[in-house]
Amino acid sequence: MKVSDLRIGVKLGAGFLVVVLLTTVLGAIAMVQMSRINNNAEAIATNLLPSVEKTGDLRVLYNRMRRSEAGMVTSRSIVEVKAFSEQVGLRAKDIAQLETTYEPLINSPEEQEVFKTYKLRKAEYSVLQAKLVEIANGVDFTTAETLELTGDALAMVYAGESETAFVAVAETLGQMQKLNADNALKATEEARQVFNVARASLAITLAVCVVLAALLGVGITRAVTRPAGHAVRAARAIAAGDLTAEVPPGGKDEMGQLLTALGEMRDNLAHVVSGVRQNAEGVASASSQIASGNNDLSARTEQQASALEETAASMEELGSTVRQNADNARQANQLAVSASTVAVQGGDVVAEVVETMKGINASSNKIADIISVIDGIAFQTNILALNAAVEAARAGEQGRGFAVVASEVRSLAGRSAEAAKEIKLLITASVERVEQGTVLVDKAGATMTEVVASIRRVTDIMGEISAASSEQSAGVGQVGEAVTQMDQATQQNAALVEEMAAAASALNAQAGELVNAVAVFKLDASATRSAPAP
Template identity: 50%
Template structure:
């Protein structure tokens, strides 16, 4: 398992946990060895010292009983002897008790053999002593046997105790050596554990430090490179710890900054190019706007002249409309007169046709002819200039009527001619009526057209005035646009300079190929 796959908290926790585990193990071993040392010390302080004390007291009691035994066996006073014997019995009982306790305290095989040897020697000494007392009681003098028989047994008895004492000294020395060994081993274990804990702590500290400082140094170097504008250096992150996450984040930041700087550089160059084009276009637009302003000024002057002309045309159209309306009224009246003439001519035509039929009775209707001639004269007078021909005809009719009696034949011929002429006149009058109606219609259409022209001229005059005002406003706006274009050109130049500065600024960053 790699350390960089662990989190920093897990890594530090494992390091400190291992150090604590080693410390706990060393402490446990130290406590165990101290407990062993405590047990050995207690055994040394109690068991060994108790055994030495028992052995010393045992030897003292042997010496005491030996003196009492020798004195009692050599004495002659029975009371003194009894006193000594009671003391010896008491001391022997104490020795037996001490022997029992010491036998319980001796656990090894060598000690038990020595204790058995002492017990044997004691029993030999006791048997010999009892025998001598029996002989003493029998009246035998045993003083010489005390020194000769009993003293060597007592000495052997004491030698057995000396051997036990020497054994105890050796056992005490061994116990002391064992205690010292336990203490030394405890010291070695504690010292070794402490050294191991220190070395393990140093090793873990070095490993943990290297596992953290290496990526941190790499992160610092990468951050400094990014701060200096070097985005070409790749950042590799290994592991899953916080340092790897930091390097990964720096790598993503470096990649994002590289993309951002590339986009900014590309856009800055585009802005610089576009600003140069905008500046050039604004200069062209400024010139064209000035030309447009001049053209608009000329247009405004022309529109003023056109407005004056249109106003004059509108006035003339209004006057023409008035005249056309008057002409229309006159034409309508003329049309009515022509209609009446047409009707009259039709009547004349009919009358002329009847005259042909009643030519035979011309005399009978001369008066009527005069009346008709008079009526024709009246109608001709009413027709005005166009009725002059009819007045002449009427006069001739009256003359003919007066001369009808004398010139019937001539009248017939004249009437025939008159009928033909009347028919022609009727046709002409019909044509004149139709033409007059056409004239009336045309005049009405002309009147309508002139009215429409007058209205259109008024509207045109208003529109031209509005156009003039609009052109004036356009001229003002164009002047303002010209000023704004000049400002835009200046702003474009400033933008061009700023874009170039931005390009130079972004050029500081070094990007990967």
């Protein structure tokens, strides 16, 4: 596993652990070297220096004891001899006591051998000292001859064997003192060397710690800040609408996962925006076609309304003519020719009415087909708005504006579908009424045919003409009412078509706004080609 693939917490933990370990090593080295220096200093302070001090004290005591011996040798009375003898004894006790405190301080075989030599020479010196004290205490101070003899003997012992033994003891004490002084100097030099080694070791270890800590700090900082900088630049570019911004691939740590997620977000957002743009353009094109179709439908509806008004006027004229025919039917044969002419005209008018009703029926069927197309377009627009809302929901916060626009488009599509449904119901009702009118007009045509035939047979069936005229008048009234209702329905259809045209225009404007809204995003060719089809 690469170091860059490790998580940030692991990297930081490893860096701190290395620093702690280096600090521990540095402290351990310092403690070991300080312990060695302390041991040397303690040896000097508690052993070597006290040994030097005590050997010096021993030499001082021996010198004092030697002066007491000299005083004893040069004494001129027994009292002086006894006094100096007591001093010699006291010095011997002090020396013995000092030896007991010195002996535990011996820390080397060489010093132990010198101390043994000292003990032997001291023993020899003590024997001669006892002999010297004995001679001094036996001096007869009553006669000059005896004093001279004992004094000479005492001087010979003091200056001869005793002096030699004393010098040997003093030399041994000098060796002991020099040995301890040399050991103290050696320990001091060792302490200095340990200090120098410790200082160099600590300096090297500290330098290594600083370098490693700096390298770890720089490495961890770069491992975190470099991907973070890439992520910030990519996020700013995406926020500015540039969906072609390059997102470099990252590792497996948190920052690498963030870069990967940003790349996926950019790609998904590019697909969504491309899809929304294409769908919005499709909606704009479809709404433009719907608006154009509604304008054409409105024009045709106005034409149908005008034709129905003319038909209503014709039906009123036809009703007046039929009433006149009914009145004239009660007259005699002199009006038969005129009635026949009027009946023929009525037949022509009814034929025109039949043709007009057929045209209205065909137009109503075409309107129903157009309304079905509008209903299908509204349903497709609703599906497109739903797809846009789903894609906006996938985009999260970035797609909230798209979701609002998609919701408005879906609402407009729903309203268009409802309006188309209402128009379809009205057109269906109009078609049914037109069919009823057609049936009535057919009946009127048959009646007019019968009227013409009856008028031709006026001499035979005059009574039948009167009854047929009454029925014709009632039928024409019904046809007039049907035409009036059809005219009202056509006027309502015209109003609905105008509303549909306005809604289509609003939908076209909103689709244009949606296209402008998504136009701020910069897409590459691959994202545009791979966008989902509407």
